[in-house]
Amino acid sequence: MASVLGCPTVPLANGLQIPIFGLGTSHDGGYSHDAVVYALTECGVRHLDTAKHYGCEEMLGKSIRDSGLARSDLWLTNKLWPGDYGYEDTKKACMDSCSRMGVEYFDLYLMHWPGPKKPCRSNREMRADTWRALEELYKEGVCRAIGVSNFMVHHLEQLKEDCSEIPHVNQVEYHPFQQSNELIEYCRHEGIAFQGYCPLAKGQVLSSPTIIQVAQKYGRTPAQICIRWSVQNGAITIPKSTKKEHVAENYQVLGFQLDEEDMLVINKMHDGRHVSWDPRDVE
Template identity: 50%
Template structure:
């Protein structure tokens, strides 16, 4: 079994006792997808957690990368997501089956509702969300998926699920970095045994030139990206940085052999600048005026050192 599943520092345990690697490799259509970088991450850097979504259009490429890496698919924690236009009892199941087929697996490790928004023509949005969640619960009961959760859900959205669910979401994946640190939401999730997970740990590079982060990097002889990823991991928050460059993928994985001092953790915890990279107000238009999955996908081939 891979080190990430035996070393307590390298995974978290969800409330149904599933082990989730704390460091993952994010993938999306935005910024491109690199086959070589994913293979390199699995084969040479020890990544065993890959995050994707049907919407990104790269699930089939991830299946190819896992096969090319020589790493057993059983050792790779796979997360994918259901886009709101697929919400509903039958359509969600169809979307789930399609994702499994493209990823080349019979079961998934984590399946998420991508956004709390639904098509604007739906009369009862809460009812649609609940029907969709019940489908995820059935998939869990059928052992088609090991854990289920949501993404980009705030407290009111979670309340809709929690008031009616049989299974409390195992995970809530949200944007998370020192410029966007939702402390109340994280506390809310913690109180309800929902594992908070963070994406965009570098704020799409905006934090890499933050003077305090640069100073910490010099102090620890680490890159600013390593400092930021370490901050999330040290808070026991699964973190999924993205890169199409092999050297960056390697650097992002080298965060388990140093520890941030308490005062530096506090500095990052309490940054006053507030920036949210992903604007939720843009999502409704993308749901109501759908473009094909992966419409922005660029296949980036980046050579990496063996």
């Protein structure tokens, strides 16, 4: 496995290497300029994840510029909101996002959700039209890689039948309570890199006696155990934080390893709960 500044990377089907650890952003107060600049300049984070829906594209662009880092030194992921699905709207939305962030390209651009947020012929047809636009953006170099978020196996199977380029990444909710093993196996078989968000289950997993016990064994925090477990399972992991101390704490997961027995204990914690959107019933 390759690395960027000591951070392991995951190979994509097109040959690119994505850092396995990154910093996520979110809406409703989930953005901090100081935390992002600190992550980039002090912690060595080189992977940032955002979305139009989060409403922080312009702020993130400013944070990147203020960090002094070259655009080419970063991996930048953005996501297309379902209200912008459809061939023409997708292409416009991507270029508008680039403009708001002050960048010429995204390293990874994802469809945010399997269901469109607008009237359409069918979900499947709208996904296919949208994906064709992403394929063109990929060929044009506006997106160095393209993928999806919150897609289940049946969504991926339809996309595979309808389009020519297999998604490079599928980003879904992933934490000890929600492990999606069938989906993970499918992605591996199809050459789709698996990326997990909400690694702390929005804080729910931090009070788990199992996680607390493992954390005590390693002299680490429960958050570090959950993030390390995700990374060690090979999932590209993007914890969110607006506090410098938590950003630093999270990045330290690259400095230790869990024993196989502890990995297996955490693997048994799956109970199927979703703390974010549940896409299973989207047609």
